[in-house]
Amino acid sequence: MLPPVISRPREPALFARAPGVEYHRVAPAGVTVVALAAGDRLTVIDVEGLQAAELIAVDEQGLQALASLGLAPNAAATYIPEALQQRAQADRDWQRRLARHQLQPAQLPPGTLLWPAEQPAGSQRTLLAEHPVTVLVAAPGSAEDVNQQQRASELQLIIQRAHPSALWLPPLPEPLAEVVDEFTIHPGTARDYQVQAGQYIQVLDVAGRQCSDFVAFDQRSLDRGREIDLDPTVTRTLNSSAYPGPGLYSRFYDRHMQPMLEVVRDTVGRHDTFALACTARYYESQGYFGHANCSDNLSRVLARHGVEGRPGWPAINFFFNTGVNAEQQLTLDEPWSRPGDYVLLKAMNDLVCASSSCPDDIDPANGWQPTDIHIRIYSAKERFSIAMAHRKTPDAEPVLTRESGFHPGTSALTSHFADYRGWWLPSHFNGFGAIEEYYGCREKVAVMDLSALRKFEVIGPDAEALLNYCLTRDVRKLAVGQVVYSAMCYSHGGMLDDGTLLRLGPDNFRWVCGEDYAGIWLREQAQQLGMKVWIKSASEQIHNIAVQGPLSRELLSQLVWTPGSQPALTELGWFRLLTGRLDDYNGCPLMVTRTGYTGELGYELWCHPQDAMTVWQRLWQLGAPLGLVPLGLQALDMLRIEAGLIFAGYEFCDQTDPYEAGIGFCVPLKSKQDDFIGRSALEQRQAHPQRKLVGLLLEGNETAAHGDCVHAEDQRAQIGVITSATRSPVLQRNIALCRVDAGYAQPGTRLQIGKLDGQQKRIGAEVCGTVFYDPDKSRVRS
Secondary structure, eight states: OOOOOOOOOOOGGGGGGSTTEEEEEEOTTOEEEEEEOTTOEEEEEESSSSOOEEEEEEOTTSOBOGGGGTOOOOTTOOHHHHHHHHHHHHOHHHHHHHHHTTOOGGGOOOOEEEEOSOOOTTEEEEEEOSSOEEEEEEOOOOOOOTTOOOOOOOEEEEEEOSSOOSSOOOOOOOOSSOEEEEEEEOTTEEEEEEEOTTOEEEEEESSSSOOEEEEEEEHHHHHTTOOOBBOHHHHHHHHTSSSOOSSTTOEEEBTTSOEEEEEEEESSOOOBOSSOOOOHHHHHHTTOTTOOOHHHHHHHHHGGGTOOOOSSOOOEEETOEEEEOTTSOEEEESOOOOTTOEEEEEESSOEEEEEEEOOOOSSGGGTTSOOOEEEEEEOTTOOOOOEEEEOSSTTSOOEEOBOOTTHHHHHTTOSOEEEETTEEEESSOTTTOHHHHHHHHHHSOEEEEOTTSEEEEEESTTHHHHHHHHBSSOGGGOOTTBEEEEEEEOTTSOEEEEEEEEEEETTEEEEEESOTHHHHHHHHHHHHHTOOOEEEEOTTTOEEEEEESTTHHHHHHTTEEOOTTSOOGGGOOTTBEEEEEESSTTSOEEEEESOOSSSSSEEEEEEOGGGHHHHHHHHHHHHGGGTOEEOOHHHHHHHHHHTTOOOBTTTBOTTOOTTTTTOGGGOOTTTOOSOOTTHHHHHHHHHSOOEEEEEEEESSSOOOOTTOEEEETTOSSEEEEEEEEEEETTTTEEEEEEEEEGGGOSTTOEEEEEETTSSSEEEEEEEEOSOOSOTTOHHHHO
16 A cells, blocks of 8 residues: 655745744844743854854843843953944934834943854854843954955854744734834735825735735826726836836836836745736636635725726736746746745825735645735835845845945946846946947946955865865966966756856965855855865955956056055956055055956956945046946946856856856866866766857847757757847947857858747858957957
């Protein structure tokens, strides 16, 4: 007899649904406040190692309560009061947060240190609360010079509640600002509410994976007896997107194409704008007669506003995970939303709104378990950053889109920003445009914010051995002051990421890449091997700009001062670095690498965020006479494709090896004697290549696009795919990078790029090398 088959999918994103368990994050140099009841257990974890942990405990009378946790005061614990004082003075949200806990920074009792800073990654300590206490936990840290590596890193808090309620739900997250009104909508119900122009609506998924239908009407039109409501079809059309996203093009419109709402924040990124809110007819068709449904619930609560009921409402269904498959059929699955996820909307007009908490328990729409939706209304006087949420791993705390230290400078020149891996970066600049920015880089000098690159400090006696094992390059050959480009692969040979490795000292490295997970991957490998090495995240403390173009050396030689122990900027070789200062001996610390992503002579400047605007302003003062232009993502894409430089998600992914991505040169299998992750798989792949990255020169003026199919001339079968494409200004023709069957990779081979369905329309193309512009790299080496 066979036992029953049981569904037990791995769902790390829903860890917060575990009764009585809470997870909190202490940001680097940050402070987190939590309340503990008697019997609760608090575990503090040093995620990256080498991070001190400071703690203050306060009882209900505001007195020191360290003894309730089995701790004693330590005179060295002075960070929390000073940090909170600075935050409370600069941030009204912190003022409200402290007031809710009845805390005054100047009146906090003495604290303690949980451990010294010299701890391995993953070190932890568990504390048992004997009495109710408010606990403040800090990850102390201060600004480090750009050439230093002892940076503050995050702590993780895990709370195990001793007495969770019978019907357990995660605690509501802290309000984003002062709340005007708030209420909870239970499953199978709906609620109407009114908001004024400029006010904000936060739709919160309390427990995760719960849908909420949303409709809105123009209040003034309703007062005149006209129903002008939010129209999902108009919204999709005007946004040229199937799903709403935050930013300039994230508005919801009515049927007259007038804006009604703007998405300010979205921590999920996937919502339904296709189908109706659930209806009685849907449940009846499934055999569930009389089942509660959102459409009837919305009609019921809107009736008192004079709105005529509808059997099916064309609502925006927040958190509902629907899609359109290859057969143009609507599909659904469990929502992406985690506990506490939300959408924040700004009302453009006075509105009558209604929200539901979906009762659907017969399919995956609500994760098979309908839960609460919570609504908060904030005043029009509040100001919120426009952001989406990004997570390093599914179970990580969300991090909202950030602005780099150079943002005040770039935002003064443009309002066109794109969320690039969790950072706002300019797509193009007002008064310039992609073509002018492109030529500015090719002919003069251009500056671009590249702070979104991830930086990881790798330090310790085993740092070289770890990196040599995790990267394809031979790290042992890397000299101090040298930079090398490398791939980082999984064991099957697929690429995790590419990036540059800087050697700052015998046991000191900095890995610069595009993927947050790279730091976690390095830490996991070090722990498995038992190595004495630390991997410290540094993206928040090091920001960088690229200065690229034929005049970049002339510009930076006026800007960068170097001591006698460092090479002068004019002497800095290709893929080398130096540490210096801005202007003179007393200027802010800088690091300069002779690297870039444009195919031109160029450099990257690295500094602490607090010095970013000083560097930016000085750069423009000296650069204006040389014709300095700003450079956005659109122009950068043209430059890097011409130079044959690859991009994650386009030329490579975890199913693509370095050979297929066109960077086989960074896998020295013959000269590197040491083993590294993916070596055996790459040896087999090199011996039996299946696909190869090539360049294509297109006929005519029609363009190719990422994802277009590629065919042998006059043949039906697809043999390749376009990875990147652009119109080259300098070549005055359309070009593309293409991953193609190895049998069709010879230069001169005639291919065709499929449009429409790939068969009805073909664009002729000829295979060439991947470097279209300056193939011998004479300009970048000059």
